[in-house]
Amino acid sequence: MTIYRFxxxxxxxxxxxxxxxxxxxxxxxEGLLNRRNKENPxxxxxxxxxxxxxxxxxHAEVIIFPASPFFSEIDTGRERNSVTATFPPQPGxxxxxxxxxxxxVSDYGKWSDxxxxxxxxNGPQFMDAAHHYANCETVVKYGLxxxxxxxxxxxxxxxxxxxxxxxxxxxxxICGSLKKIANRFSDKAKDMLLTDLDxxxxxxxxxxxxxxxxxxxxxxxSFYEALSAIWFTREMCNALDGLGFAVIGxxxxxxxxxxxxxxxxxxxxxxxxxxxxDCFISMxxxxxxxxxxxxxxxxxxxxxxxxxxxGTIIYNEVxxxxxxxxxxxxxxxxxxxxxxxxxxxxxxxNRLGELAGMGLNVLSIFNDDVIINANHMRNKKLxxxxxxxxxxxxxxxxxxxxxxxxxTYLNLVQMLNGSLYPDYWNKVFxxxxxxxxxxxxxxxxEAFYDIVxxxxxxxxxxxxxxxxxxxxWWKTINPSLFFSATMxxxxxxxxxxxxxxxxxxxDNFAATGIGTVIxxxxxxxxxxxxxxxxxxxxxxxxxxxxxxxxxxxRQYLLHKVPKxxxxxxxxxxxxxxxxxxxxxxxxxxxYRGGFFEPSLFAFYxxxxxxxxxxxxxxxxxxxxxxxxxVNPSExxxxxxxxxxxxxxxxxxxxxxxxxxxxxxxxxxMYNMPKPELFAGVIxxxxxxxxxxxxxxxxxxxxxxxAQKKPESHQNIVVRVCGYSAYFHTLTTEMQNEVIGxxxx
Numbered sequence: 001m002t003i004y005r006f007x008x009x010x011x012x013x014x015x016x017x018x019x020x021x022x023x024x025x026x027x028x029x030e031g032l033l034n035r036r037n038k039e040n041p042x043x044x045x046x047x048x049x050x051x052x053x054x055x056x057x058x059h060a061e062v063i064i065f066p067a068s069p070f071f072s073e074i075d076t077g078r079e080r081n082s083v084t085a086t087f088p089p090q091p092g093x094x095x096x097x098x099x100x101x102x103x104x105v106s107d108y109g110k111w112s113d114x115x116x117x118x119x120x121x122n123g124p125q126f127m128d129a130a131h132h133y134a135n136c137e138t139v140v141k142y143g144l145x146x147x148x149x150x151x152x153x154x155x156x157x158x159x160x161x162x163x164x165x166x167x168x169x170x171x172x173x174i175c176g177s178l179k180k181i182a183n184r185f186s187d188k189a190k191d192m193l194l195t196d197l198d199x200x201x202x203x204x205x206x207x208x209x210x211x212x213x214x215x216x217x218x219x220x221x222s223f224y225e226a227l228s229a230i231w232f233t234r235e236m237c238n239a240l241d242g243l244g245f246a247v248i249g250x251x252x253x254x255x256x257x258x259x260x261x262x263x264x265x266x267x268x269x270x271x272x273x274x275x276x277x278d279c280f281i282s283m284x285x286x287x288x289x290x291x292x293x294x295x296x297x298x299x300x301x302x303x304x305x306x307x308x309x310x311g312t313i314i315y316n317e318v319x320x321x322x323x324x325x326x327x328x329x330x331x332x333x334x335x336x337x338x339x340x341x342x343x344x345x346x347x348x349x350n351r352l353g354e355l356a357g358m359g360l361n362v363l364s365i366f367n368d369d370v371i372i373n374a375n376h377m378r379n380k381k382l383x384x385x386x387x388x389x390x391x392x393x394x395x396x397x398x399x400x401x402x403x404x405x406x407x408t409y410l411n412l413v414q415m416l417n418g419s420l421y422p423d424y425w426n427k428v429f430x431x432x433x434x435x436x437x438x439x440x441x442x443x444x445x446e447a448f449y450d451i452v453x454x455x456x457x458x459x460x461x462x463x464x465x466x467x468x469x470x471x472x473w474w475k476t477i478n479p480s481l482f483f484s485a486t487m488x489x490x491x492x493x494x495x496x497x498x499x500x501x502x503x504x505x506x507d508n509f510a511a512t513g514i515g516t517v518i519x520x521x522x523x524x525x526x527x528x529x530x531x532x533x534x535x536x537x538x539x540x541x542x543x544x545x546x547x548x549x550x551x552x553x554r555q556y557l558l559h560k561v562p563k564x565x566x567x568x569x570x571x572x573x574x575x576x577x578x579x580x581x582x583x584x585x586x587x588x589x590x591y592r593g594g595f596f597e598p599s600l601f602a603f604y605x606x607x608x609x610x611x612x613x614x615x616x617x618x619x620x621x622x623x624x625x626x627x628x629x630v631n632p633s634e635x636x637x638x639x640x641x642x643x644x645x646x647x648x649x650x651x652x653x654x655x656x657x658x659x660x661x662x663x664x665x666x667x668x669m670y671n672m673p674k675p676e677l678f679a680g681v682i683x684x685x686x687x688x689x690x691x692x693x694x695x696x697x698x699x700x701x702x703x704x705x706a707q708k709k710p711e712s713h714q715n716i717v718v719r720v721c722g723y724s725a726y727f728h729t730l731t732t733e734m735q736n737e738v739i740g741x742x743x744x
Contacts, residue, residue: 002199002203003269003271003272003275004069004200004203004204004207004272004275004276004279005200005275006067006275006276006278006279006282007067007200008278008282008329010067011065011067011068011279011282011286012282012285012286014065014066014067014068015065015286015287018063018065018073019080019287019289020080020289022075022078022079022080023077023078023079023080023091023092024061024075024077025077026060026075026076026077026092026093028059029055029056029059029060029076029077029093030077030093030096032055032059033051033052033055033093033096036051037051037100044163044166044170045097045475045476045477045478045479046166046167046170046479046481046496047166047170048097048100049097049170049174049478049479049480049481050170050173050174050177050481052093052094052096052097052240053173053174053177053178053240053481053482054173054177055093056074056076056093056177056181056239056240057177057178057180057181057184058180060074060075060076060093060181061074061075062074062075062181062184062185062188063075064185064188064189064192064205064208066192066196066198066200066201066204066205067200067201067204067279068204068279068283069203069204069207069208069224069228069276069279070208070227070228070231070232070279070280070283071182071185071189071208071211071212071228071232072231072232072234072235072236073235074181074235074236074239076092076093076094076239076240077091077092077093077094078090078091078092078094078238078239079091079092080287080288080289081288081289081292081294081298082238083130083238083244083245083246083298083299083300085124085125085129085130085244085296085299086098086129086130086242086243086244087105087124087125087126087127087129088105088109088124089105089242092239093240094238094239094240094241094242095242095478096242097242097477097478098242098477098478100477101473101476101477104473104477108126108470111466111470112124112126112408117612118414118428118612119411119414119609119611119612119613120410120411120414120415120428121408121409121410121411121463122408122409122411122605122608122609123407123408123409124407124408125407125408126407126467126470126471126473126474127404127407127467127470127471127474128403128404128405128406128407129242129243129244129407130243130244130246130296130299130392130406130407131244131246131247131299131391131392131395131397131403131405131406132237132243132244132245132246132247132391132397132402132403132483133245133246133247133249133389133391133397133399134233134234134237134241134245134482134483134486135399135400135486135487136229136230136233136234136248136249136254136486137249137254137399138485138486138487138488139216139229139230139232139233139486140219140220140226140229140230140254141219141220142219143215143216143217143218143219143220143229144175144178144179144216144217144485145217145218146219147171147175147485147488147491148171148172148175148176150488150491151168151171151172151175151485151491152172154168154491154492154494155168155169157494160494161494164494164495165494167479167484167494167495167496168491168494170481171481171484171485171490171491174240174481174482174485175485178216178236178482179216179217181236182212182213182215182216182217182232183212183213185208185212186208186209186210186211186212186213189205189206189208189209189212190205190209192205193205193206193209207224211224211225211228212228215228215229215232216228216229216232216233220258221258222258222261222262222267222268223255223258223259223261223262223268223273223276224268224276225258226254226255226258227255227276227277227280230248230249230251230254231248231280231283233482233486234248234249236482237480237482237483237486240482241478241480241481241482241483242478242480243478243480243483244299245391245483246299246300246301246391246392246395247301247303247389247390247391247397248300248301248302248334249302249303249389250303250304250306250387250389250399251302251303251304251318251322252304252305252314252315252316252318252319252322253306253308253314255318256314256316256317256318259273259316259317259318260317270317273317273321274321274324274325277318277321277322277324277325278325278328278329280325281302281322281325281326281329281331281334282325282329282331284298284300284331284333284334285298285331285332285333288333290332290333290725290726290729291726291729292729293729293730293731294723294725294729296723297333297335297393297720297723297724297725298333298334298723299391299392299723300333300334300335301334301335301336301337301364301390301391301392302322302334302335302336302337303337303338303339303389303390304318304319304322304323304336304337304338304339305319305338305339305340305344305348305366305368306339306341306366306368306386306388307339307341307368307372307386308386309383309384309386309387310383310386311386313341313343313344313345314339315344315345315347315348319348320351322336323336323351323352323355326355326360326362327354327355327358330358330360330717331362332362332717332724332725332726333362333724334362335362335363335364335393335723335724336355336362336363336364337364337366337389337390337391337394338352338363338364338365338366339366339368339388340352340365340366340367340368340682340686341367341368341369341686342369342683342686342687346679349679349682349683350675350676350679351675352365352678352679352682353674353675353676353677353678353679353680353681353682354675354678356675356678356681356682356695356697357674357675357677357678357697358697359697359698359716359717360717361695361696361697361698361717361718361719361724362717362719362724363694363695364390364393364394364692364693364694364695365682365685365686365690365692365693365694365695366390366394366396366659366691366692367685367686367689367690367691367692367693368386369686369689370653370654370689370690370691371388371396371657371659371691371692372385372386372388373385373654374653374654374655374656374657374691375388375396375398375657377654377657378595378597378657380398380504384398384399384400384401384503384504385398387399387400390659390692392405392406393406393601393603393661393721393723394601394659394661394692394694395508395599395601395658395659396599396657396658396659396692397506398503398504400487400489400502400503400504401502401503401504401505401506402483402487402497402501402502402504402505402506402592403504403505403506403507403508403658404471404506404507404508404590405506405507405508405510405599405601405658406508406510406601406603407510408463408467408509408510409509409510409511409512409602409603409605409608410460410463410509410510410511410512411512411513411605411609411613411626412456412511412512412513412514412516412517412581413512413513413516413517413520413609413613413616413626414609414612414613414614415456415459416452416456416517416520416521417614418436418455418459419436419437419438419439419451419452419455420439420440420540420543421540421544422435422436422437422438422440429459429462432462432466433462434458434459434462436455436458436459437451437454437455438451439451439452439455440536440537440540441536444529445524445525445528445529445530448524448529449521449525452521453580453581453584456581456584457584460509460584460585460588461588463509464588464590464596467507467590468590468591469591471507471590471591471592472591474498475496475498475499478498479496479497479498479499480496480497480498481496483497484496484497484501487501487502487503489501489502489503490502498592499592500592500593500594502592504594505590505592505593505594506590506594506595506596506597506658507590507594507595507596507597508596508597508598508599508601508658509585509596509599510599510601510602510603510605511581511585511598511599511600511601511602512602512605512606512609512626513602513606513609513613513626513627514574514577514578514581514600514627514630515564515565515574515626515627515628515630515631515632515633516616516618516620516626516627516633517577517581518564518570518573518574518577518578519561519563519564519570519616519617519618519627519632519633519636520616520617520618520620521573521577521617522561522562522564522570522573522574522618523557523561523617523618523619524536524539524617525573526561526562527539527556527557527561527617533556534553538550538553539553539617542554542615543614543615543616543617544614544615545615546614546615546621546622547615547619547621554615554619554621555619556619557617557618557619558618558619558635559619559637561618561619563618563632563633563636564627564632564633564636564647565631565632565636565639565643565644565647566632566636566637566638566639566643566647568650571647571650571651572650574650574651575650575651575652578600578630578651578652578655578656578660579652579655581598582598582655582656583598583655585597585598585599586598597657597658598655598656598657598658599656599657599658599659599660600629600630600656600658600659600660600661601629601658601659601660601661602626602628602629602661602721603721604720604721605626606625606626606627606628606721607625607626607734607737609626610622610623610624610625610626611623613626618633618635619635620633620635625737628661628663628721629660629661629662629663629694630651630653630660630661630662630691631644631662631663632644632647634740641664641666641681644662644664645681645684645685645688645690646688648662648685648688648689648690649688649689651689652689653689653690653691656691659691659692660691660692661691661692661693661694662685662690662691662692662693662694663693663694663696663719663721664681664685664693664694664695664696665696665698666678666681666695666696666697666698678695678697694719694721695719696718696719696738698718698738700739702716703716703718703727703735703738703739704739706727706728707732707735707739710728713727713728714726714728716728718730718738720734720738
């Protein structure tokens, strides 16, 4: 029997030929949409969004890569590198509706740029337009026909409002367009079979011709069909829903029943299944131009490990296949999000350890024991919490949750300055009605600390209020109908995801610089209140002047005051700060009927804010980066793997359902991997109560050589922050920042 063989070189060549011409001119399709909009000015946003699907189904080119058995590429005018975010509106008809609201786009941009220039926040999006998970399992299990049937049954309810009925009718409409698109793939494959006589191409084209007219209309019945439905769902959402869908899927949980059934029946061999998986995992790297500057990475990821809704541990042959694809081809993308618990077998940890030791640097570890509990503590059903995924960098959400995550980054360090320099910051925030109480004159540290926390609360509540105002526009400027169709709760509620149709509707502000905040507060406690080395006024004046005439004081603060993660008393104090900030970062109601939840997620904002954040009480000078994730400050000396792992024992990350990221930079030669070392790190990380961990296994010597001779080091992948990239494609400044992490 002839089986499918993945030819990576040929597949990448086919992709390059197509995507090098992107973005295409889609002005004709945009013109059709504009005319229809002019003719129907009173149409609902739901109805207008169906026009996008219909226009694509009738006019967008469908593209098949003969080296791949999967079908999904439809030319809607997207850019080649186009999954990271869609706001402000990006090229292509998927963002057409958003482009009809230029005033809103401009107004939000002016407001967010104002606070960005002050170094308080970096908020490029008014809601999360980047990190979502379209629940592909719904399409795999029911097919578009099954979704339509459930929607038609819901429409029979006489109590539905006109708005609800319009939503459900439009869901059925877009499912029809998606089936038409799938049928066009089938028809095109049949046409290509007449001229492409390559034996392997004949095999892939026959598969597409036979499958696309069935899946995703019907439920998947085989391993290959399930893979096809997963990829089709995600890519159609990316192309047409005006959002970025970072999470591809929890592959080993979804796919293993199909794999076992096919193996048992003899229609699939283990070898062919691996070939399918190799191609599937390759599709992100194949599409993207990885030689270009990727400040946000590809934003794509796959999830393995974890557990079933009943708690049964997941580790199976599909888990191994996914890891084998990364091991064999050293893909830079998608990111591999591995859910691990203390109950997972050593073999799983050892295989993950092998990938980490290779210096692949695409691996993130998620501690199930902490993350599931953190979400369950937020009044979510335990079975649902066990179904979490993570997408983008490390942003956590449940599979039946719509979470706005990492759409705005708040600078906790600069926000502290409202308490220290209220005269200046009261003017900055006056337009939004916020004023700070001065903490400068507090008699005791406890009084000082209470004022600081009250100011944080008021400041964060102001941002909650503003983002609820902006976020309420989502349902008007970009309802997301296929995304909603994958969430059966949206059909039950007769609500779009933008209105709160998901089971859980969450927001997480990405909070930056917690380590710097902890060290700064402890430095004030130590130097001003306990040891009385310096007065509050002198310290604040020195900070305001960037320690220009107070270098001795700066050195004292840097080297003579205990530090977070390294010294137990500060780490214990840091646990208090984290808990107190978690209460202020979460609990407020959002515009979709859910709640804001705390997370300590920074992406690259620790570097974005360095020039606009004044010097801090821990001795950090303006222009120096803030702490990363939940790591100690970058200036903290004598920090190693053991230091970071031991510190976890004194911290409680169950307060952060949105995740708390530890960056584990390990200066080991990546051509001398030690899987058992990395497996041990993973095991201790979970046992000690960590939340999320990123590996970056790098050699300073090799990276310095790669700076000088990039042509000799084209395949070095580094973890920049939440995303991975080829080292030689980074800017010199970013390269230096990565190299600097190896100097501890």
